[in-house]
Every structure is written in C-alpha cells, then in structure tokens.
Amino acid sequence: MNELKNLIKLSLNEIKPDLVLKRGNIINVFTNEIIKCDVAIDNGIIVGLGNYQGEKEIDMNNKYIVPGFIDSHLHIESTMLTPGEFCKAVLPRGTTTVIADPHEIANICGLDGINYMLEESKSLPMDIFYMLPSCVPCTDFESSGAILKAKDLQSLINKNMILGLGEMMNYPGVISRNDEVLEKLKLTRDNDKIIDGHGPHIKDKELNAYIISGVSTEHECATIEEMIERLRLGMYVMIREGSAAKNLKDLIKGVNKDNIYRCLLCSDDKHPQEIINKGHINHSVKLAINEGVDPIDAIKMVTINAATCYKLKNKGAIAPGYDADLLIIDNLNDFNIEKVYKRGVLVGEGNKPLFNYKSNNSYENSVINTVNIRDIKKEDLEIEVTNDEVNVIKVMPHSLETRKVIRKIKTKDNKFVFDKNMDIIKMVVIERHNKSNNMGLALVENFGLKNGAIASTIAHDSHNLIVIGDNDEDIICAIEEVKRCEGGIAISSNKKILASLQLEIAGLMSSESIEFVSFKLEKMMSIAYDNLNINREIDPFMTLSFMALPVIGDLKLTDKGLFDVREFNFIDINNK
Incomplete structure (x- = not known):
C-alpha cells in the first residue's frame, strides 16, 4: 500500500523523482505523436510525463526520446x-x-x-x-x-x-x-x-x-x-x-x-x-x-x-508505469543514438558501454572441450559417382536458401575430380560430438572459392564440423586446425593455415571481446575474398554455417548425407 501511495505522490510531483529528462521530444507509440514534455523517472520506472521537477534534472535540448x-x-x-x-x-x-x-x-x-x-x-x-x-x-x-x-x-x-x-x-x-x-x-x-x-x-x-x-x-x-x-x-x-x-x-x-x-x-x-x-x-x-x-x-x-x-507489459513505450528504457536521438532521419538509459541509468553513450560486467558462471566447464572428431584421411573425402551428371547445391546470394541444380562434372575412375575451370567444389560435414563415422559429402556451386578451404564448427543447427574447399589437402589442413583450436573457424591454402579464430565455448563463442573477435573476422573476411576469391555476394562464414541446415530449402548437407528439403528426405548425389 505504501509503495502505491508513493508512486501516486511521485506522479503528482508532490515528491521529487530521482531523475527528470527535461524538454524532450517524446515519441508516443500509442498515438503516433511527438509530444514536447519532461519524462519523470524514479527507481527505474517512468512515473509521469509533463512538467516535472526532480532530484536530478537533465536538459534534453529538444532531442528525441525513444523507447528502448x-x-x-x-x-x-x-x-x-x-x-x-x-x-x-x-x-x-x-x-x-x-x-x-x-x-x-x-x-x-x-x-x-x-x-x-x-x-x-x-x-x-x-x-x-x-x-x-x-x-x-x-x-x-x-x-x-x-x-x-x-x-x-x-x-x-x-x-x-x-x-x-x-x-x-x-x-x-x-x-x-x-x-x-x-x-x-x-x-x-x-x-x-x-x-x-x-x-x-x-x-x-x-x-x-x-x-x-x-x-x-x-x-x-x-x-x-x-x-x-x-x-x-x-x-x-x-x-x-x-x-x-x-x-x-x-x-x-x-x-x-x-x-x-x-x-x-x-x-x-x-x-x-x-x-x-x-x-x-x-x-x-x-x-x-x-x-x-x-x-x-x-x-x-x-x-x-x-x-x-x-x-x-512494462516495455516498449514511454508512459507512466513503463520501464525507463530510453534512447536519446538527434533526429529521426539519420537516427544517431547518442545516449542509452536502462531503467533510468545511463549505460551507453556514443556506441560505447558505460558499464562493466564479470563472468561468474558455474556451467562454463560443461560448455568447453566439445569438439570430438575422428581422424580424416584423403580417401575419406572421395565422392563416388555413377555418371557425370550429379545433384549440386547452388548457393543463393543474401539468402539462407539454396537451389538444387543438375550439373555435368569431371570424373576419373568413377570419382569426382576438381576442375579449376568450373565453379563446383567439395563440401564435407563431419559429426563432431561423439567421434562417430558419420560424414556427408556434396558438391557446391556459386561459392566461388579457389585455392583453399574453410572449416567451421558453426553449422546450424547441430553444429557439426563443416568444410568447403577446392582440394582435399587444404580441406584436411583446415580440419586439423579447427581440432587444435577446440572449435572455431580456419582458412587454409597451399596446405598452410592463413588464419583461424578460436571459439572455445561450445565451438560457437569466444570469451574474447567484440573488438578482438570483430578484428579477427574482418581479417579473415578479407582473406576469404582476396586470397580464396569467394563470391562477394555472400558472407563466406555465415553462408557456410547454414549449408547444413535441413529445414530451409532446397538442398543441404548433413553428416548423414545430401538432404532434399522440399521432399524432406535424403537423395543420392547421382542424378538418377
């Protein structure tokens, strides 16, 4: 009862709230209006809109106040x-x-x-x-x-x-x-x-x-x-x-x-x-x-x-009773976010955090050392074919979907042979949780990769090891680097590792800062495009990560084989 009485007094401004943001242009999402007024905040909650005095007052200078x-x-x-x-x-x-x-x-x-x-x-x-x-x-x-x-x-x-x-x-x-x-x-x-x-x-x-x-x-x-x-x-x-x-x-x-x-x-x-x-x-x-x-x-x-x-119930708007999650924006065209308040506390300014946190997680040991891959030899990567017309996964720009296409390929002794003049390369998905013998092999078009391979433990949604490359030596080299890192992404060329990013938490996440991870990925992205000639219409790592997802069409590869999403069943690589 006393708490409710106190809230009413704060709304009436009979007592001063902790913070008042003065002279703002309030975005009202209920009525599609911009309202010029103050925002009164106490204990992280918006207690009123209008003309208020507070223990602390900050002049917004007619800038826009937007819900978080x-x-x-x-x-x-x-x-x-x-x-x-x-x-x-x-x-x-x-x-x-x-x-x-x-x-x-x-x-x-x-x-x-x-x-x-x-x-x-x-x-x-x-x-x-x-x-x-x-x-x-x-x-x-x-x-x-x-x-x-x-x-x-x-x-x-x-x-x-x-x-x-x-x-x-x-x-x-x-x-x-x-x-x-x-x-x-x-x-x-x-x-x-x-x-x-x-x-x-x-x-x-x-x-x-x-x-x-x-x-x-x-x-x-x-x-x-x-x-x-x-x-x-x-x-x-x-x-x-x-x-x-x-x-x-x-x-x-x-x-x-x-x-x-x-x-x-x-x-x-x-x-x-x-x-x-x-x-x-x-x-x-x-x-x-x-x-x-x-x-x-x-x-x-x-x-x-x-x-x-x-x-x-208490999020998504600027009104009495809502959480004081607020953004201060210069204008509604450029939409530059100058300051961020979380429950009335300034937590971000100029895209920089104004807080620290400390990880104290008792579950951390259960989400590391998760990569268990059997040894892969060159002969394991051979793709046997019965004729030169096969089912191929075609990568689509800016999309998680692929297309199922039929292509003629180069063969020798009833096995696929890499052809530097064709944009058709090999993809492998290897079971990485229990060190089983499961391994899927497929051919991919429109990825554009030349003279190397990329391996990653990010492969939605089961996150087995996925590798794509135009020669078996680099495919194996990239696999070995990911194993050494206990999960992550690796790029190889001429049987040498050009770059790798360790993702030691479940093979998905790094404990490093966003600046470190972003720097490494930017560098690896440049290597992927400049050294391996990957199609610039795709994100090489994100696109690769969805090539094993058997719920988004048309054709994907899992550790159990080539999967036709439309038919929701496995198919043979050979076009029968």
Whole structure:
C-alpha cells in the first residue's frame, strides 16, 4: 500500500523523482505523436510525463526520446560472443531488450548449454529473455550433441527469463501430429507461454494446422505473399535483417498502416563486425526509414509491437508505469543514438558501454572441450559417382536458401575430380560430438572459392564440423586446425593455415571481446575474398554455417548425407 501511495505522490510531483529528462521530444507509440514534455523517472520506472521537477534534472535540448529497442528474435551464439560481450556491443546501440533462442548451444550441450546462457545473462544491465529450444536435435536427419524432450524443458518453462518455446522448425512433425513435438507444444500452451514459428513454404490448410497448434510468430518469410498470408491468419511476422539473410528491403513493401501492428523487426543471426560497422536492430530501423516507412512506425516495430507480441507489459513505450528504457536521438532521419538509459541509468553513450560486467558462471566447464572428431584421411573425402551428371547445391546470394541444380562434372575412375575451370567444389560435414563415422559429402556451386578451404564448427543447427574447399589437402589442413583450436573457424591454402579464430565455448563463442573477435573476422573476411576469391555476394562464414541446415530449402548437407528439403528426405548425389 505504501509503495502505491508513493508512486501516486511521485506522479503528482508532490515528491521529487530521482531523475527528470527535461524538454524532450517524446515519441508516443500509442498515438503516433511527438509530444514536447519532461519524462519523470524514479527507481527505474517512468512515473509521469509533463512538467516535472526532480532530484536530478537533465536538459534534453529538444532531442528525441525513444523507447528502448527490442530485438524480437536472435541467437546470441551467432554473434560468436558471450552474453556479456554481446550486451556491451548492442546495448549502447539502442537494444535494451532481446528475445533469444539458445538452440545453437543447446544442440551441443543440452540443458547445460541453456543454463550457461541463463546464468551469464542474469547480472547484465539489459533484459535478455529466452525461448526454450524446440528442436534439439533439429531433425532426425543430422546428429546433434544432445536430445531435449518436453520432460527436460519442464524444469525451465516457468523461470522468469523464459517466455516460451523457440522456433518450431519441425513443422512436418506438427502437421503429422508427432507425439514428441505435440508434448512440447502442450507444455508451452498449458503454461500460457509464446510459441515461435519457423515454417517457410507451408501454406493453405497446413499453415492453418501449424497455427492452431499454438504457433504465433514467423521470421522465415521470403516473399510479401508469404508475409501477407501469415498476417491474415493472425500471426506476428518478424522482418529479418541479419548477416546472411537480408529480407527487409523485399518485405517492408508489404507493410502498411493496417497491418503494421503485427509486424516486428529482428536480426536473427548477425556477426560482430556487422554490429560494429552497421549497428544491431537500430540498423533495421534505419533501413526501414530509408525504404519509406514513417519513422514512428519503424520505431513501433521494435518497441510496442514486440512488447505486445511477447506479453512484456512494462516495455516498449514511454508512459507512466513503463520501464525507463530510453534512447536519446538527434533526429529521426539519420537516427544517431547518442545516449542509452536502462531503467533510468545511463549505460551507453556514443556506441560505447558505460558499464562493466564479470563472468561468474558455474556451467562454463560443461560448455568447453566439445569438439570430438575422428581422424580424416584423403580417401575419406572421395565422392563416388555413377555418371557425370550429379545433384549440386547452388548457393543463393543474401539468402539462407539454396537451389538444387543438375550439373555435368569431371570424373576419373568413377570419382569426382576438381576442375579449376568450373565453379563446383567439395563440401564435407563431419559429426563432431561423439567421434562417430558419420560424414556427408556434396558438391557446391556459386561459392566461388579457389585455392583453399574453410572449416567451421558453426553449422546450424547441430553444429557439426563443416568444410568447403577446392582440394582435399587444404580441406584436411583446415580440419586439423579447427581440432587444435577446440572449435572455431580456419582458412587454409597451399596446405598452410592463413588464419583461424578460436571459439572455445561450445565451438560457437569466444570469451574474447567484440573488438578482438570483430578484428579477427574482418581479417579473415578479407582473406576469404582476396586470397580464396569467394563470391562477394555472400558472407563466406555465415553462408557456410547454414549449408547444413535441413529445414530451409532446397538442398543441404548433413553428416548423414545430401538432404532434399522440399521432399524432406535424403537423395543420392547421382542424378538418377
């Protein structure tokens, strides 16, 4: 009762609040207005808008005050940073809240991986909410390091940091009423939590069935038609702009005043050097504005819309009772974020963090030493063919999708032979969790790589070792370097390592700073383009990491073989 009385007194300005931001242009996401007034803040909560006096007053000089941004779907592991280093990078750039899906580390380390992320996130000056991974393993068509069933998720479902069930990639399992899939959906529904979607290409009655199971969001729309179909059926659609998948410019044309309240922005997977050079979710806001979206509408997609979707009652707006997560912006065209307040505390200025954090994680030992690969010899890499026409994976620029194409190749003794005059090279996926004999081999077009190889333990979603190269010697050289690093990325050429990045945490993340990781990746990116001649229309490392994901079409490779996503089954490399 006394607490409530105190809040009312603060709102009436009968007692002075801790902080008042004076003379600001307030972005009102409820009425699409810009209101000139003060923002009164006490104990991290906005207690009033109007004319206020406070214990501390800061003149905003008519600059814009915007609600803190919410990234509605991402995987922190894809930044290759720990949650703490990720926070240091994105919070000063305006991201005050994220909804993260830790299914990358969960597919390697199971519950230990999820608990590592939860513990690392607890003491940070930003809100990191998590969705429980729905697909560990992602499918039965690859080998993961863990298996999580509904009974395993039961212990976590009601934790404060858990908002629901992460992207349900196994949409065939939903539609076919697979009992294990339905148990996870039921667990989430029974606890009144959100279920995220991941259902590219499904439509008509199958889409109805997917939605009636409880799935309420989608971030895999590739066309306006897909987006509109989902909006019509009541889904929230997240428009993604990551490092590999860049859908914003295409999809934003389908957003209008009538449907925008169901539209969100997300980054999904973003590399650290892109965060440093272009920004995080603030970059998506700028792009939307550049594409003709009204600035306040663009802001709504990363504030109140996301908060409404995920039932975050006190976030996403500047109004009494809301968290004082605020951005100070110079203007609504350039959208330069000058200062960031988190619950009324200045935490970022000029893209620099104004806080420190200390990792104190009891789960750290359970997420290292995760790379277990058998010895690979040259003869293991031979691709046997029955004729010179084979199924080839064609890489598509700026997309997670590939195309299934048939190509004539050079052969000798019924085996594939590298041809320097053809842009067709070898890709290998090797099981790396349990040192089994599983290994998939395929051919790839349009990657552009020459005179070398790249190996990585980042291979969505089971994160087996993935390698691509135009000669077997460099493929083996890159594999050995990744083994030595206990996980990471390596580039080889002429049987020598040109560069490598150690990712010792689950083979996905570095304990180093974002500046260190970004510097290393920038250098490796230059080597990939300049020394290995990789197609500049793709991100070499991010694109490679999705070449083993058997839920996004058309043709992918897992440790169990070549996978046709449309048919949802394995196929032979030979075109029969």
